[in-house]
Amino acid sequence: MKHPFIRKKTTIWVLVLVLAYVIGYSIAQRVYPTAATPAAAEANWGLSFQEEGKPPVGNATPEYLKDFNAYYVNETDDKVIYLTFDAGYENGNTDAILDALKKHQAPATFFLVGNYIETSPDLVKRMVAEGHTVGNHTCHHPNMSQISTKEAFEKELKDLEALYEKTTGQPMTKFYRPPQGKYNETNLQMAKDMGYRTFFWSLAYVDWYENDQPTREEAFEKLLGRIHPGAIVLLHSTSKTNGEILDELLTKWEEMGYHFDSLSNLPQ
16 A cells, blocks of 8 residues: 555646646647647637737737738738728628728728629629729638538639639639638648638628628727737628728728738738
């Protein structure tokens, strides 16, 4: 039989080892968010805002994402904003959004799906004519993290490329945004292998419910209070609120010392 002191000492060492494992795992999850996750496991893009005027913490670090040509923020002190809009369909707000962008000479990237290009070719052509970029939001807006084969993944992107080129006569810029922000490491590598840069975001708000739109005050509270240098802003062009406030929003950001640039100029 072991001496009571030896049993006590053994128990303490077991507790120390367990505590070390828990702390180590927690640190690994923060520094390497997918380190303990299979490459094919689904992840949802998420943010934690910790200090006003500062970039949020994403559920993957900028350093980790850069290995896959993926980004969610420009780590800079420059008060630059990269405007992006996601659109699955057109409901009458895009003209006002384009008008505001033109007034402020603010370049934007529109991440479109197949339905949008098919039903609103004139608006797509206007985006291009006015110097904006059209990016790939997939052809059918599926949960891409559930697509496991390279062939199926590439088809979603290539079908949209073909539709865009048929509509505009130009090749599509290889910018990709995963629908709903759902992704996995395998997806990120597949997009990189196709020559794409993947873009998440560092500022967004709940603007996509057509019948439950945020008020002007709610929108400004989120979009002014959480803006930060190097922000990649995600807005939905289906939002009536966004169509109504964008001119004023861009003015307020400019009054705060911010300026606008294209994702094409985001440092790699």
